[in-house]
Amino acid sequence: MGASTVSILQCWPTIIATWHGLPIVTCWFFGLDTLMKKLPRKKTSAAAKPRSAKKSVTAKTADPKLAKLRQKYGARAIDGLVRAHLDHAAAHVDWCDGLDPHFTKLWLEFTYGGMTGRGILDERKRCLILVGQFLVMEDWDQLAIHIRNALRHASPREVLEVLLQATVYLGYPKIMRATRVFTAVLKKLGRMKEITETQLPMTGRGAKRSLEAERETWGVTEKECPRQEELLRKFGWEGLSTGFRLQPSHHHKTVEQLERVDEHFLKLWLDYIYAGMYTRNILDDQTRILCVIGELMVMGEFIQAENHIRNALTHGATPREVMEVVLQSTIYVGMPRFVRVVALVERVVKELGRMDELTQTQLPLPNGR
Numbered sequence: 001m002g003a004s005t006v007s008i009l010q011c012w013p014t015i016i017a018t019w020h021g022l023p024i025v026t027c028w029f030f031g032l033d034t035l036m037k038k039l040p041r042k043k044t045s046a047a048a049k050p051r052s053a054k055k056s057v058t059a060k061t062a063d064p065k066l067a068k069l070r071q072k073y074g075a076r077a078i079d080g081l082v083r084a085h086l087d088h089a090a091a092h093v094d095w096c097d098g099l100d101p102h103f104t105k106l107w108l109e110f111t112y113g114g115m116t117g118r119g120i121l122d123e124r125k126r127c128l129i130l131v132g133q134f135l136v137m138e139d140w141d142q143l144a145i146h147i148r149n150a151l152r153h154a155s156p157r158e159v160l161e162v163l164l165q166a167t168v169y170l171g172y173p174k175i176m177r178a179t180r181v182f183t184a185v186l187k188k189l190g191r192m193k194e195i196t197e198t199q200l201p202m203t204g205r206g207a208k209r210s211l212e213a214e215r216e217t218w219g220v221t222e223k224e225c226p227r228q229e230e231l232l233r234k235f236g237w238e239g240l241s242t243g244f245r246l247q248p249s250h251h252h253k254t255v256e257q258l259e260r261v262d263e264h265f266l267k268l269w270l271d272y273i274y275a276g277m278y279t280r281n282i283l284d285d286q287t288r289i290l291c292v293i294g295e296l297m298v299m300g301e302f303i304q305a306e307n308h309i310r311n312a313l314t315h316g317a318t319p320r321e322v323m324e325v326v327l328q329s330t331i332y333v334g335m336p337r338f339v340r341v342v343a344l345v346e347r348v349v350k351e352l353g354r355m356d357e358l359t360q361t362q363l364p365l366p367n368g369r
Contacts, residue, residue, distance in 0.1 A: 065090045072101070073108050080112035087148065111331050114366060120324040124153040125287055129294040129325060131162045133332055135178045136170065136298040143178060147185045156186055156194040161282040162291055168273055169295060169304075205281055214241045219248025219314065231255060235263075239270030242278050246285065249310055285315045290325050297329050297341050305341055309348050319349045319357040 066089060070078040082089045096104045121129075127150035134143040150159045163178045186192050211232075218241070222228050225244075232240055235255075243251035258266040283291070289312045296305040312322050323345050330338040349355055 063090065069093060069097070073105050074113065077105075077108035077113035080114075080117050081108060084112055084116045085145070085149065086152065088145065092145075115328060115331055118324070118328075118363060120320055120363075121290075121328070122153075124150075124158075125290060125321075126328065127153050128158065128162050128283075128287060129291050129328070130332070131159060132166055132291040132295045133298045133329065135163060135166055135174060136295050137332075138174060138177075140177065140181050144181050144185055147182055148189075151185075151189070151191070155198075156191055157198045157282055160195060161280070161288075165277060165283070165288060165291070166295060168277055169292065169299070169301075200280060200282075204276065205279055209238065209241075209279070211237045211241060214245065218244040220244050220252055225252040227256070228252075231259075235267050235270055236275070238279075239274035242274040243270070246274075246278060246289075246315070247307065247311055248314065250307055286312065286317050289315060290317060290321070293322065293325050294329055297326065297337055298333050300337055302340055302344060306344050306348060309345055313348070313352065313354070318361075319345070319354050320361045323358060 066078060066082065069081075069090065078089070081092065085092045093104065093108070096107065116126075127146065130146045131143065131150050134146050147159055150162075160179070160182060163175055163182060166178075167175050183192070186195065214237075220228075225231075228244075231252075240251075240255065243255065255266065255270075258269065278288075289308055293305060293308050293312060296302075296308060309322055313319065323342070326338060326341045326345055329341075346355075346358075349358055
């Protein structure tokens with residue numbers, strides 16, 4: 001192998017990371033089997049609450065290897081790295097530290113000295129969104145890491161729900177693989193009881209629903225959808241009601257389109273997704289929709305991304321929180337998709353007359369700027 005070839009190979013990880021996000025590079029250096037062996041076993045009760053990492057951060061930064069990284073790259077970046085990746089912070093830098101320290105410094109300062117500490121999204125939401133994004137990327141090594149991270153802030157049932165809800169947008173083959181990764185992590189942690197003892201009944205939560213109570217939550221009027229009552233009689237109210245509540249701007253249009261082309265499929269689809277998946281209530285609607293926005297951004301699906309940006313704003317997310325999902329995603333999916341979706345968020349927020357909620361909630365410039 002010639003010197004020029006070696007030089008190109010040494011630079012290639014940096015080039016890929018710049019345009020496609022870092023997980024593509026990091027997956028070269030992490031093997032799932034190796035990662036699983038390093039995960040310590042811990043026993044816990046089924047009712048255990050999400051774990052807090054605050055007590056362990058100080059101890060982790062005292063580790064000799066991390067102390068060297070702290071001295072080399074600065075306390076802010078390495079302390080942020082430890083907060084984000086408590087159990088494998090040093091390993092998370094191994095892929096680039098020896099290849100290109102200058103790049104490593106830029107990456108650490110941007111990602112862990114800057115982005116992950118912004119605090120606009122709470123850690124539970126931020127970590128759950130990442131679980132969904134690594135699922136879409138099919139990066140199983142990083143998915144295992146981020147499942148473990150999410151379990152510090154969310155319950156196993158909530159983390160699993162992010163994976164299961166993704167069947168709506170990805171189909172089931174990827175989710176089969178992802179649930180195997182999830183199960184491997186939970187078994188290593190001794191926390192499988194928290195899944196087996198928190199299952200929904202076979203009938204779901206539908207028995208507690210009431211059409212008359214739910215009518216009050218619909219965001220679509222009879223003027224906008226004159227065939228409301230006809231559709232309810234024909235396809236059943238349970239699925240349509242959920243759609244009218246969650247997606248008032250476009251659900252009825254989708255229903256009428258599918259009715260024209262295949263009403264048998266439409267009935268199956270409504271029962272599965274809107275009467276079934278979206279009524280499980282394991283994740284609150286706002287968190288679930290923010291996860292979907294993150295997943296759609298990775299997929300490059302901009303039409304559905306716009307619909308879910310509107311849905312998130314309808315269900316209590318602020319313009320700043322929605323924008324933060326997009327900005328945080330830059331770390332993992334690179335610049336081109338980020339630019340497209342930032343423009344989408346800005347356009348939707350302008351249409352709703354809510355731009356002040358972005359312009360007046362900006363963070364101050366970073367220290368030293």
